[in-house]
Amino acid sequence: MASLVIVDSKSANLSSIYKAVKKVSLNPLISGDPRDIAKAQAVIFPGVGSFAHAAFLINEKKIARALLEVIAAGKPFLGICLGMQLLFSKSEESSLVRTDQPARGLNVIPGEVKRFPAGLPVPHVGWNKVKPVQKNNSLFEGLNNGSYFYFTHSYYALPREDNNIAGLTEYGFSFTSAVHFGNLYGVQFHPEKSGPAGLRLLANFGNIIADQR
Numbered sequence: 122m123a124s125l126v127i128v129d130s131k132s133a134n135l136s137s138i139y140k141a142v143k144k145v146s147l148n149p150l151i152s153g154d155p156r157d158i159a160k161a162q163a164v165i166f167p168g169v170g171s172f173a174h175a176a177f178l179i180n181e182k183k184i185a186r187a188l189l190e191v192i193a194a195g196k197p198f199l200g201i202c203l204g205m206q207l208l209f210s211k212s213e214e215s216s217l218v219r220t221d222q223p224a225r226g227l228n229v230i231p232g233e234v235k236r237f238p239a240g241l242p243v244p245h246v247g248w249n250k251v252k253p254v255q256k257n258n259s260l261f262e263g264l265n266n267g268s269y270f271y272f273t274h275s276y277y278a279l280p281r282e283d284n285n286i287a288g289l290t291e292y293g294f295s296f297t298s299a300v301h302f303g304n305l306y307g308v309q310f311h312p313e314k315s316g317p318a319g320l321r322l323l324a325n326f327g328n329i330i331a332d333q334r
Contacts, residue, residue, distance in 0.1 A: 125330060126161035129153035130184055132175040132203065133167040141313035145324040155187035163330040164191050167313075168203030172212040172234060172276070173224035175203055185227060192229055195304045197329045199260075205300065205307030206234045206278055214276050230302050231281040241293040243275040251288045251298050251310065258287050259332075260299070260306050262325050268318040270310035272298075277309065 127142065127149045129135060135151055142149050142165065149165065150157060158164060166188065168175050179185040192198055200208050207226045212234035214224060226234070237243050248269045253261040277296040280286055287306070288299030300307040306326065312319030 124162045125149040125327075126158050126164050127151045128158060128164060128166045128184065128188070128204070130166075130168060130175060130179050130182070132170045132178055134169060135167065137311075138165065138167050138201065138313040141320060141323055145320055145327055147323070147327045147330075153182060153184060155183045158184060158187035159190045161191065161196065162333070163197040163199075163326075164188065165199045165201065165326075166204035166207070167201040168207060170203060172203065172206055172214040172226070175207060176224055176226060179207070188227060189229070192227075192305060195333075197326065197333055198305050199326050200305070200307035201313075202274060202309060202311060205309055206276065208300070208305060208307055209234050209278055209280075212276065229305065230278075230285055230300060230307075232279050232285070234276050234278050236276050238293065244273055245275070245292050246273045247271070248315075249290050249292065249298075249310075251290050251308075253288050253299070255287045255301055258301055259329050260287065260301065260308075260322060260325050262328075264318055264321055270298075270308075270312065270315040270318060270322075272310045274309060278307075 208230045210228045212224045250267040287301035290298035298309045312322045
């Protein structure tokens with residue numbers, strides 16, 4: 122049984138996250154096999170691209186069911202970028218033809234994913250500060266308040282409950298850039314592209330995994 126699985130949903134750049142995780146002395150398995158995912162001791166769920174397309178893929182490949190099993194079992198789970206957004210109930214982003222219905226996510230964090238308001242340049246690309254807002258959140262341990270991380274996205278998550286918000290970032294307004302709910306952690310930015318701060322965050326996730334053993 123792999124201690125850590127990086128989910129291959131066919132909607133993510135896996136090379137950079139794999140290399141970053143290896144740099145912090147973790148030994149992940151990249152897999153899109155639901156059996157590997159369900160049996161893992163911890164999961165990293167990265168994603169890029171369209172919410173609706175990614176949601177279709179993880180359901181078609183039965184990955185969604187495996188992810189929900191991991192979450193229900195209380196295993197450490199880190200969603201990155203689109204992988205974080207897919208934890209929410211629904212998204213305004215949809216690639217489905219001839220429909221005005223919102224795309225549906227895993228629905229494990231109540232809330233929705235919304236497009237940045239008109240007038241703000243999208244995508245939001247580049248380095249920006251993340252301000253942790255939860256006390257004693259292990260994912261941000263040892264990081265300065267306002268550390269810079271790398272972003273590239275046009276949609277942002279809007280949790281229904283404020284106590285699920287773990288980090289905030291300013292981009293025209295204050296939006297949720299990190300979430301935490303039980304064993305779930307999610308970040309809108311890309312830690313694998315965020316230099317020393319990103320590596321520290323991934324190392325912290327490794328410590329969270331070790332504490333669960």
